[in-house]
Amino acid sequence: QVQLVQSGTEVKEPGASVKVSCKTSGYTFSGYYIHWVRQAPGKGLEWLGRINPNSGGTDFGQMSQGRVTMTRDTSVSTFYLEVAWLRSGDTAVYYCARGGPVAGALDSWGQGTLVTVSS
């Protein structure tokens, strides 16, 4: 079955960077985009962007411009999200999700990674 397993909780100081991983299995790695979505405490969902598993090409959301990097390692079927210059407003649960074959709907999700930014 399709599985997306994310790395564990992170606590970072303002100004630092964080890198979250998303290991995929149970499907053809090259066939589906991976998206990143975050959710601040008590808030709604925010789309951060997506990455093409073949080319590594990316499309970003508004927040992501300049501070977010999305990469993948095809040898281990794993995707990465890196957020630089963290600030308190970046405190959130970060999710990876697979873009499905119809309408690009996010049909499988990782369990989420809590990133806390605090001094």
Added chain:
Amino acid sequence: DIQMTQSPSSLSASVGDRVIITCRSSQTVSGFLNWYQQKPGKAPQLLIYGASGLQSGVPLRFSGSGSGTDFTLTINSLQSEDFASYYCQQTHSFPYTFGQGTNLEIK
């Protein structure tokens, strides 16, 4: 960016009720509209894709309709496990955007 507006933001209902949640986009998204359910502490789960397609494994009491700028999610005969938050998302144009969510509570 396309703005997605859900209504209501919160809703109280009883087991067995029929519930309708609406989602309106600031410009057309054609049929590229998806619905998700999220329970506390859990990742969202896809319910409806492409405005009206029922995701595999999702109960038949869930249905979606609409096109262009106006969409609805209908839940027939509410069950206890349906009390959760619901989000719409457009995947027509970048950046993909979500509605602000609808919190469905037990009356």
